[in-house]
Amino acid sequence: MQRFCFLLCLLGTFLSYGQANTEVYLFDLDMDTKGAPLSNPKNISNNHGYDNQPSFWDDDTVLFSSTRAEQTDILRFNINQGSTSSWMTNTPTGSEYSPLRIPGKDNISAIRLDLDGLQRLYEYDIKTGESEPISDLKIGYHVWYNDHILVSTVLVADRMDLAVIDLDDGSHRIVHKNVGRSLHKIPGSDLVSFISKGSSKNQLWEIKSLDVTDDKIDTILTLVNPMEDMVWLPNGALLIPNDNRISLYNPKTGDTKDFQFFDREQVFKISRMAVNPSGTRLALVTEISPMEIVQRQVDTFNKRDLDGFVSCYTDDVLAQRFPNDTMYVGKPKMLANYERFYTNTKNAKVEVIKRIAIGNKVIDEEITMVDGRQGHQVALYTIEGGLITSMTYIFPDQETSDAEAVVQEQLDAYNARDIDAFMDTYSDHISLNNFPNQVTSKGKTDMRVRYDSFFESTPNLHCKIKNRMVIGNKVIDEEQVTVNDSVVHAVAIYEVENGKIAKVTFLR
Template sequence: MKYIIPLAIFLIGNSLFPQSNTEVFLLEVSKNEGGWSLFNPKNISNNEGYDNQPAFYDNNTILFSSTRNGQTDIAQYNIATGKIQWLTNTPVGSEYSPLRIPNSDDVSAVRLDTSGLQRLYRYDISTGNSTLIRKEAKVGYHVLYSEDILVNTILTENRMDLIVSNFEEEIDFRVQKNVGRSLHSIPNSDMVSYISMKGKEALLKSLHPKTGETQLITSIPGGITDMCWWPEGGFLLPRGNTIIKFSEDLQQDPIIINLSEYKNIHSISRISVSPSGKYLALVSEESPAKIVQKQVESYNAGNLEAFINCYSKDVVVRNFPSDTL
């Protein structure tokens, strides 16, 4: 049966601001009979530039991609100590989308080399040494389903295609053209979820990587490109500065958590939940207030470069009144 998520609950303001800095926040989860809430947000990246793609390594460690020294490396944040260690330091490239490999201590991640080569690698958790997982394909996003089966999106022309790669049988099976970036193992099942972008509406679907069978879970309102599964069942969707939790059977009213009281959290683009369900990590763009403050400070300091960096690359600047629209 096809379920439709009510569009009305997503009609929440979501302004776009001309900047690209992102931060990773960690929040604690409170569950009780009265509902479900998030509290005590902490900026765990606290870094100028790109900080993104958080994934829980275990209940005490979060992996994420973070900019340093002009490149993007894999950071490991320890919740108990509040400290960051770096798993990678790759002068010839940058790493993205880190995930713990099932039944292993190692980590998988996509590496984009300075030469333009983009491949999927395996990283030793102790040394950071890497070995190639997939040699030829330009992997966008991935889930290692087992030691021999990889569910991945492959960059093809102007889209991403969903591919199941069987290393033992040396077979690649294309499940569908034009899918989104969000791939996840579904808890307590043999399935992997993905977002189909093929038709007029986005669809959350499940895939059995061994049989190739797919099933519709529900439709998703336009503009949502990320989701994650709740360990005890159900899933979460981010929208603006809110997170919406849906029940596993989609028969209960969604729980809407509004994080607008936290001024540093704005426009949530990614979310991840710890295996225990005790913590939630999210990615937020810089708040408008922080961007404006940067502009004021750079203007007062006469720093033109810093002032311009507050805007996105495609902003058009015109001289008034002679050069106007």
């Protein structure tokens, strides 16, 4: 058992930078179609690591930041030249971000973060690769108003302020404090849009417009939920992403409607977006899906590809026993474990026999084979920014033959709304929890009051099991629950002791 435990403890580790694991997708955009306006998706980065901040050089060329050899350079994707890619920068002393074409030139501007921490905006000659600084300000993001005026965010303490920079006379002025990263020229106007984050934590964010000629600022839209990114269409409509969907806002009418909804396996969480000048193509950035990164770490582990395997994890990755008993923290510890493990074993494989995905979590039931010895485990992965931040392992520590039968009995009673039969499956000291270990109810009396009222007020109640894992005294159910007119998805981890359910942990 210790050998199998050690194998699972190892599932995690290295990335040399703290950036998200993202990809850039390109879509055809058709506003006149009766179907989905975005079609023909193509992953134009296809690179494990950071790929972000797309912009269009012209209708048929996309620029974006992409990681290679532990640095981030600017990549050019040519749509009409056989969908080929070519590097535009190669700066060993730093990394480039947020590429934009400079008006009136065949050069680009990009933020460069040098290894010594210096951050400035540079101009790059795309033919020679030579660069020179545009401004000495510590610029975070920028947009060209014309060939000599920039609207940019300037880093000030723990926030970004909006600045107008005149390159002809070298002047700059702050026009708004505490803004977001999304800066755009508004089509058909001389205005620039930005997101104001307000002066307090409780203040709603707003999309605003700036008139550079007189610094007049107006509100376009108040955001109910904070959003960092948006993009304008040539017709003056605004696209706003939220996780795996995009909404369209019409400033002329004030109407908002659904624009596009994506399957989470293709587009999990949208951030940056860009539209080409003629409005026929859209590029967006998405975090890779939790299931994709989890499968990648399984595949690379089985190939004994240590570098590829550890690149699936964050620097502060946490390994723990269920529910929250820490085993170790951080890449250095995990890397040492993995190197020792591979040295001491000739053959090690993990086979995923069942998988559940809910939100940013993936639960795998796995069979392990280490030098001919078989093990059984469940691994619960938490993913943020396209990388695994924690693994929680469940081992068959307490073998019992009645765990699944008891859980099924309570499910049948639940669907029948039979409160007596339902409560009879639970121990007197039943504990209900939210993952990992937040107690929401303790004891049978409190639980009965809650569920008795729930059953009475919910005539249309049914729980369907979409997936079930059984390991030792634990049963893990992926549940689809119909509650009157609503459908709720959840995962419940049941722990059975002495023939009764003693603890339930929910993931939603």
